Amino acid sequence: MTHVSFLEKGKDYQGEFDYIVIGSGPGGATFAKVLADAGNEVCVVEAGPWRDPEHYPSSFYGGMRDGLDNFGTTFAKGRAQWPVVQGCLVGGSSVINSAICVRTPGDVFEQWQRDYGFGGESLAKTFWEKQDKLEELLSVSETRDEYLGVSNKLALKAGDVNKIEHHVIRRFVKDCEGSGDCFQGCKKNKKQSLNVTFIPDVIEKGGTVISCAPVNRIIFEKDRAVAVHGSFRHPLTKKKGAWFDIRARKNIIVAASATHSPALLQRSGVKHPALGQGFMSHPGGAVMGVYEEKVDMHFGSTQGWASMEYRESMNLKLETLSMPLETICGRVPGGGKELMEHLKQFPYMANWVQVVRAEARGTVRNGLFNQPDVRYGLGDKDMLRFREGTYITSKLHFDAGAKFVVTNVKGLPAYITRDQLDLVRNGPTRPTAYFGACSHLFGGCTMGTNENTSVVDTTGKVRGYQNLYVADASNLPSNLGVNPQHTIMANAWQLADQLLDRI
Amino acid sequence: MKSVTIFAMNEVMPPHDGMPGIIDTNAEAFLKEFKKNAHPIMRLGFWASVWVYVLSPVFTVYIPLPAFLLSEKKRFQHMEIYSNSHSFVFSQLWLLQKMITGMCWGMDDKVRAYYGYQPYSPELGDFRKGDRQ
Numbered sequence: 001m002t003h004v005s006f007l008e009k010g011k012d013y014q015g016e017f018d019y020i021v022i023g024s025g026p027g028g029a030t031f032a033k034v035l036a037d038a039g040n041e042v043c044v045v046e047a048g049p050w051r052d053p054e055h056y057p058s059s060f061y062g063g064m065r066d067g068l069d070n071f072g073t074t075f076a077k078g079r080a081q082w083p084v085v086q087g088c089l090v091g092g093s094s095v096i097n098s099a100i101c102v103r104t105p106g107d108v109f110e111q112w113q114r115d116y117g118f119g120g121e122s123l124a125k126t127f128w129e130k131q132d133k134l135e136e137l138l139s140v141s142e143t144r145d146e147y148l149g150v151s152n153k154l155a156l157k158a159g160d161v162n163k164i165e166h167h168v169i170r171r172f173v174k175d176c177e178g179s180g181d182c183f184q185g186c187k188k189n190k191k192q193s194l195n196v197t198f199i200p201d202v203i204e205k206g207g208t209v210i211s212c213a214p215v216n217r218i219i220f221e222k223d224r225a226v227a228v229h230g231s232f233r234h235p236l237t238k239k240k241g242a243w244f245d246i247r248a249r250k251n252i253i254v255a256a257s258a259t260h261s262p263a264l265l266q267r268s269g270v271k272h273p274a275l276g277q278g279f280m281s282h283p284g285g286a287v288m289g290v291y292e293e294k295v296d297m298h299f300g301s302t303q304g305w306a307s308m309e310y311r312e313s314m315n316l317k318l319e320t321l322s323m324p325l326e327t328i329c330g331r332v333p334g335g336g337k338e339l340m341e342h343l344k345q346f347p348y349m350a351n352w353v354q355v356v357r358a359e360a361r362g363t364v365r366n367g368l369f370n371q372p373d374v375r376y377g378l379g380d381k382d383m384l385r386f387r388e389g390t391y392i393t394s395k396l397h398f399d400a401g402a403k404f405v406v407t408n409v410k411g412l413p414a415y416i417t418r419d420q421l422d423l424v425r426n427g428p429t430r431p432t433a434y435f436g437a438c439s440h441l442f443g444g445c446t447m448g449t450n451e452n453t454s455v456v457d458t459t460g461k462v463r464g465y466q467n468l469y470v471a472d473a474s475n476l477p478s479n480l481g482v483n484p485q486h487t488i489m490a491n492a493w494q495l496a497d498q499l500l501d502r503i
Numbered sequence: 504m505k506s507v508t509i510f511a512m513n514e515v516m517p518p519h520d521g522m523p524g525i526i527d528t529n530a531e532a533f534l535k536e537f538k539k540n541a542h543p544i545m546r547l548g549f550w551a552s553v554w555v556y557v558l559s560p561v562f563t564v565y566i567p568l569p570a571f572l573l574s575e576k577k578r579f580q581h582m583e584i585y586s587n588s589h590s591f592v593f594s595q596l597w598l599l600q601k602m603i604t605g606m607c608w609g610m611d612d613k614v615r616a617y618y619g620y621q622p623y624s625p626e627l628g629d630f631r632k633g634d635r636q
Contacts, residue, residue, distance in 0.1 A: 002634060003631065003633045003634055004633040004634065005630070005631065005632050005633030006633070007633075049630035049631070050630055050631040051629075051630050051631065052631055054629075055627075055629045055630055055631070057626040057628070058610075058623035058624050058626060059606070059609075059610040059623050059626060060606060060609075060610075061606040061610055061626075062623075062626040062628070065540055065541065065626075065628060066626070066628050066630075070542050070544070071541055071542030071544075071545050072542075072545075073542045073544040073545050073548075080591070081595070089630075090631075211630075211631070211633070212630075235628065235630055236540055236628045324609065325609035325610075325614070325615070325618065325620065326605055326606045326607075326608065326609025326610045327602075327605065327606070327609070328605065328609065329515075329516065329601050329602065329604060329605020329606075329608065329609065330598055330601045330602035330605055334586065335514065335515045335516075335582050335586050335597075335601065336514060336515065336516075336517055336579065336582055337517060337519045339515065339516065339601075340516060340517065340518075340519035340520070340522055340524070341519065341520070343522070344520075344522065346618065347618060410589075410594070432591045432594075435598070
């Protein structure tokens with residue numbers, strides 16, 4: 001048995017393995033691969049279905065339905081309600097992201113050392129060694145010039161004009177052909193998402209993958225985690241299927257995401273004062289430039305350009321992010337004939353984003369129907385950066401030749417010309433005035449040396465419990481200011497190595 | 504119910520200057536799929552956005568009639584006021600109405616043809632079956 005998918009009621013599933021890994025995203029898949037490579041019998045349990053490139057949808061709507069956790073309806077509730085974007089399928093968010101590969105910056109390890117008692121140069125060295133290997137395994141490369149697309153090329157021009165640090169993004173993609181459908185999953189199978197790389201490796205090494213299987217709870221015998229229990233869920237009808245009960249001979253590794261891991265531990269009865277605390281993200285917003293020349297932004301790599309110029313000074317990262325036609329209606333102002341008139345401009349639009357390394361911290365609780373309840377509101381300092389990011393992105397558009405920009409900021413004109421840029425810079429700072437989303441999620445089961453403020457120790461083990469580990473973004477104690485997939489994978493790998501060394 | 508929903512969607516995206524609007528698309532099929540497969544919260548939010556839009560002219564243009572019984576001029580005024588509301592709830596509902604309408608519109612073959620884009624292939628929501636199926 002290598003892959004078990006949705007089972008109808010009455011066909012209950014039971015099994016026993018050395019290790020159970022809950023979640024198959026960057027953390028879970030990497031941890032599972034390291035364990036399987038070492039000869040262990042591993043079972044990966046994933047809430048979502050296993051979709052191969054031939055199953056991927058074409059449209060954004062299909063991407064929401066087939067790829068996003070809860071159809072994208074998880075919201076961070078705070079001063080505004082911004083959606084929390086994450087995948088729910090085998091391979092996790094690696095299937096629906098742009099596969100951006102950024103090494104963990106050195107200052108992150110310094111911060112962890114200073115604030116959480118672990119990190120420093122030795123951990124940095126370990127991470128970077130793992131990241132070297134990951135880049136080789138997952139064929140990291142830059143998109144070739146002919147597949148970059150006009151939007152990314154315009155951003156390169158803006159970066160040159162402004163003499164800021166900027167670059168073509170390195171991604172976990174082999175020979176990108178610029179089909180522009182990273183979000184829906186790469187039908188050309190160029191993206192090295194974990195459903196087509198590490199998870200098949202686990203199966204090849206004798207592992208088992210159980211998909212469409214959200215874990216309801218972890219079962220304990222005294223303080224020892226021994227099994228997981230749940231029921232299958234059909235990915236389309238959401239119909240409940242058979243029960244599954246899976247026992248672990250050695251350890252259970254939780255890697256269900258920064259929202260689901262703390263919620264799962266809570267409903268399993270894990271007690272720790274910091275559990276569900278310290279949730280963080282990189283909230284982002286977008287600015288669209290409207291150009292004289294044809295952009296057709298959905299041709300070319302979805303995200304091909306980035307700038308780290310403002311990461312340290314303003315906690316900002318800038319990127320291009322192409323959007324398909326069906327998503328643009330919500331981003332363009334107005335309604336009726338006015339909106340339709342604006343939509344004629346779609347082929348001339350380029351969408352670029354700014355993401356903030358926010359200082360705000362929130363909480364995650366196990367909510368209704370076992371869904372994570374995220375409370376997270378940006379503070380004034382974060383919003384000032386968000387506004388400044390909107391200004392910088394707008395200015396870059398003008399420097400690339402945009403006629404005007406669409407910021408979608410409430411209270412500002414629908415279309416902004418270069419001489420109105422100060423309106424953006426002095427615009428509102430209340431989150432409800434912006435159209436934002438929270439991507440890159442961290443915390444909730446944070447790692448550290450302090451017993452009271454860190455849920456897991458520096459080996460990833462949950463404090464106060466035996467055989468239970470956390471190995472995803474929920475154990476990262478701070479946000480990074482860069483795309484996190486590489487860091488999550490390197491962290492999972494080094495934690496898996498530590499576990500195997502001890503055994 | 505369906506006709507009210509399509510009315511509200513067409514208010515957001517009417518045919519204009521040769522460009523197809525919602526009534527030119529296969530909105531019924533989209534709504535059927537949406538009803539069948541969209542997350543309950545999304546469905547609830549969308550139906551709420553439609554009904555609030557249709558029933559709110561009494562607050563915007565001070566006429567106690569549903570939006571579909573208003574004259575074209577009053578319907579336009581209603582949309583102008585409603586879509587520029589400073590209320591966070593109304594603006595979120597309007598955004599949701601636009602987002603879902605835009606998805607229906609932007610993935611339609613006729614609209615894609617207008618822009619010269621290839622039609623999308625059918626989306627079956629298929630997935631890999633296990634060894635025991």
